[in-house]
Amino acid sequence: MNESHPPVVSEAEAHDAHDHDHDVSKHVNKYLLVGATLLVFTGLTVFLSYLDFGSHKANLVIGMIVATIKAGLVAAIFMHLSAERKLIYRILLFTAIFVTGLFWLTYLAWYNPITR
Amino acid sequence: MDIPYTTTARPDTGLWNAKIGIWLFLASEVMLFGGLFSAYIFLRLDALPGNWPHGLLNVPVGTMNTAILIASSVTVVLAWAALKMRQFTRYKIYMGITILCGIIFLFVKLYFEWPDKFHHFGAFIRPDRLEKYEQYLGNHHLLEKGLEPRLEITGHLHNHEALEDANIKEYEIQLDPVYAAPTDPASDRPHFWPLARSEKIAHIAKEDVERAGMFIPKHSTFFATYFTITGLHGLHVLGGVIVFTYFWLPIGANLYKRNPEHLANRVEVAGLFWHFVDLVWIFVFPLFYLL
Numbered sequence: 001m002n003e004s005h006p007p008v009v010s011e012a013e014a015h016d017a018h019d020h021d022h023d024v025s026k027h028v029n030k031y032l033l034v035g036a037t038l039l040v041f042t043g044l045t046v047f048l049s050y051l052d053f054g055s056h057k058a059n060l061v062i063g064m065i066v067a068t069i070k071a072g073l074v075a076a077i078f079m080h081l082s083a084e085r086k087l088i089y090r091i092l093l094f095t096a097i098f099v100t101g102l103f104w105l106t107y108l109a110w111y112n113p114i115t116r
Numbered sequence: 117m118d119i120p121y122t123t124t125a126r127p128d129t130g131l132w133n134a135k136i137g138i139w140l141f142l143a144s145e146v147m148l149f150g151g152l153f154s155a156y157i158f159l160r161l162d163a164l165p166g167n168w169p170h171g172l173l174n175v176p177v178g179t180m181n182t183a184i185l186i187a188s189s190v191t192v193v194l195a196w197a198a199l200k201m202r203q204f205t206r207y208k209i210y211m212g213i214t215i216l217c218g219i220i221f222l223f224v225k226l227y228f229e230w231p232d233k234f235h236h237f238g239a240f241i242r243p244d245r246l247e248k249y250e251q252y253l254g255n256h257h258l259l260e261k262g263l264e265p266r267l268e269i270t271g272h273l274h275n276h277e278a279l280e281d282a283n284i285k286e287y288e289i290q291l292d293p294v295y296a297a298p299t300d301p302a303s304d305r306p307h308f309w310p311l312a313r314s315e316k317i318a319h320i321a322k323e324d325v326e327r328a329g330m331f332i333p334k335h336s337t338f339f340a341t342y343f344t345i346t347g348l349h350g351l352h353v354l355g356g357v358i359v360f361t362y363f364w365l366p367i368g369a370n371l372y373k374r375n376p377e378h379l380a381n382r383v384e385v386a387g388l389f390w391h392f393v394d395l396v397w398i399f400v401f402p403l404f405y406l407l
Contacts, residue, residue, distance in 0.1 A: 024200040031197070035190035042182050042401075046175065049406035050308060056407075063402040070398045078193050078391045085130045088139050095143040099150045106154035110161050 034077045041070050123377040138385040142392050149396050152345050156403065159337040166265040169338050170407075171294075171306025172236075172331070177229060178405040181221050182397060185353075188217030189394045192360070192387045199380035204372055211364045211383070214390070218357040225350055230343075237273035238335065239287055239320050239328035252291065252318055254298025263304060269295050269320060272313060278322070279329070287320045287328060342404050349400060352393045359386045 045066045053059050076082040081092075121132045129136065160168055195210035241249055246267070250256065253266045273279070274288040294303045296314035322328075329335050333343045362368040363383055371379040 024197045028194065028197050031190055031193050035186060038186045038189075039183055042179065042186065045402050046179055046308070046406060049402065050305070052305075060407050063407045064399075067398050067402050071395050074189065074391050074395050074398065078189055078394075079388055085135075087129045087131060087136065091136075091139050091143055095146050099146055102147065102150050103154055103157075106158050110158055 030077065034073055038070055038073060041066055045070075123375065123381060132381060134381055134385045138388050142388065145392060149345075149348075152341070152348065153399070156341045156345065159341060163337065166267040167336070169268070169336070172233075172270075172338070173342075173405045174229060174232065174310055175306075175308050175405050176310075177224060178401055181224050182401045184217050184221050184224075185394050185397050188214045188221075189391050191217065192383070192390050196380060196383045196387050199372070199376060199383055202376060204376075207372075207383075208364065208369070211360060215357055215360050215364060218353050218360070221353055222350060222357070225346065233331035233339070235272070236270065236331045237287070237289060237328070238268045238270040238331065239289070240268045240326045241320070242324055242326045243267075245324040248324060249318075249320065252295040252298060254303070257299040258304070261304065266294075266298070269318060271295065271318070273330075274317065285322055287322065287325070289318045289320060290314070291316045291318050345400055346404070349393065349396055352389075352396070356386065356390045356393055360390075 045063060048062055048066065049059060051059075053062060081088075119133070120126075122134070123132060125132055191210045191213045195207050195214060198204075198206035198210055241253070246253060246255060246265075249269065252269050255265045258265055269289060269291070271289040271291040274290055275284060278284040278287050291314050293311040293314050295318065296316040297303055331339055333340045363379070363386065368382075369379070371382070
């Protein structure tokens with residue numbers, strides 16, 4: 001396969017692709033930076049898990065906070081959620097509602113309000 | 117007939133088809149893993165003291181695999197960026213690295229981590245016989261320090277035939293270091309680098325054992341959830357590797373010649389799936405390996 005640029009389909013698309021060119025090259029450094037941050041945070045997660053924060057629960061909460069920050073970075077930057085179309089956010093809003101419901105059921109099962 | 121909106125956005129949603137498709141799929145994936153994580157939370161919250169083990173998984177290996185997965189998330193987004201900038205050679209390199217990372221991840225899991233568990237043995241002692249094995253368990257010491265008791269003795273099973281043969285009355289275990297020095301404060305918490313197995317051998321009578329076996333799913337709720345979640349996650353990694361390989365080989369990559377933007381979009385949605393798999397691992401790693 002060669003490196004030569006193949007013809008682009010339409011005029012409008014050519015314009016679009018050109019715009020993206022510019023956009024994307026700007027973002028490459030950001031992707032590398034986020035990748036490096038994620039690696040540092042992985043090290044941090046491991047390090048923090050060996051410190052004694054008073055109780056195991058405290059360690060769990062701190063570990064989950066770091067994991068949530070990492071997950072947020074992946075979702076916002078790698079998955080482009082920091083700037084997406086409305087419809088995607090709407091899909092995710094429903095996902096969030098349903099998954100909250102699911103974890104709420106887990107909580108109910110554990111807390112057991114019926115025979116408590 | 118050409119399928120519309122593979123590269124151009126639909127005017128009303130501002131999105132091309134596959135973008136909506138993958139997000140709907142990922143929404144269902146959130147529910148799938150959400151169900152498994154809620155099972156994990158439920159089982160863990162209800163585990164009696166001493167029934168949720170810590171330090172049984174290899175942390176350096178897990179850390180390395182986490183780093184490999186993160187690196188592959190970076191390279192797949194760079195592969196997509198290369199396509200957007202119409203740099204095909206770069207795309208091939210970054211996508212090649214991504215595929216390699218996925219394969220290394222799976223290799224480490226299937227040829228190192230899991231078999232290592234399958235060869236590790238543990239025996240849960242009957243509650244009324246714990247005192248008899250105090251020299252290995254060190255529960256008086258743990259109680260004094262306010263730590264959870266040890267109910268299981270783990271190590272390498274010397275007489276493997278004891279698992280099947282009812283005539284053999286005891287397990288002969290070459291102890292993991294914790295059980296060789298149970299009252300040593302260094303044994304109170306797990307270590308980053310796994311310590312070498314001790315030379316000490318313990319004989320544990322079968323009649324004192326509640327249940328015993330290798331570290332396989334039925335060993336405990338910990339390993340049941342560990343193998344289920346990492347197994348399903350591993351299948352996702354495998355699925356990603358297969359799709360990426362298709363886009364990397366000429367059969368899929370030739371689309372670049374006809375419509376480079378279409379290939380870029382395909383790589384983008386497969387990449388979204390890959391990032392999601394990375395995201396799941398970001399929670400799996402601390403929950404199972406560290407905390």
